[in-house]
Amino acid sequence: METTARHPRKRARTLVLAAVLVCFAELAGWWCSQDGGLVLVAKLFHHPLLFGVLVVGLLTAAVFVGVRNLAVRILTGIAAALAAFAAVPFALLASIPSETSDRTAPGRPDRHLVIEEGSAMIDPLWWVYVDEGWGPTQRRWKVGYFNGDDFTNGLHEASWVGPDRIRIVTGDPAEEAQVHLIDVDPETGRPLRTLTLG
Secondary structure, three states, rough: OOOHHHHHHHHHHHHHHHHHHHHHHHHHHHHOOOEEEHHHHHHHOHHHHHHHHHHHHHHHHHHHHHHOOOOHHHHHHHHHHHHHHHHHHHHHHOOEEEEEEEEOOOOOOEEEEEEEEEEEEEEEEEEEEEEEEEEEEOOOEEEEEEEEEOOOOOEEEEEEEEEEEEEEEEEOOOOOEEEEEEEOOOOOOOOOHHHHHH
């Protein structure tokens, strides 16, 4: 009798431990998504909505496996359903940026200018980064963020004008474009300044 009671508790503890590990994985991904973070870790583990749903599912399963009280199970099921229902608008409105450009710096095959595009409802968004290094040690530095709700803030072009200098053009070149030159650290690839427009 005692052994049969232990198995559900052991499975429930395993599910809780899995939920904790998922939280730590997301935390590592979030940390690496910050300026200068490891690109590979951020891409693998920074998915807050997905990991949040996974944690709620694991904890709900732990309660169903480890608790025999029907009222607790019903309340847990209702809470999990409400959490899933609350996540639906975020899932529908979330714009996952997609990489649209990856240009290697002249004379520096380990340095790339990366552009990602997304949207906020109908407004186009752009993120510009410098990726420095190779493989699992590659780091990502933020160059700029551009919100196209006003066309003068929209990104028209981002390119290298040397191994340590980036040229960014915003606005409409046919009307009133602005050119921004940003230098990067020759050793680390980190931009010496960043742009935020919009």
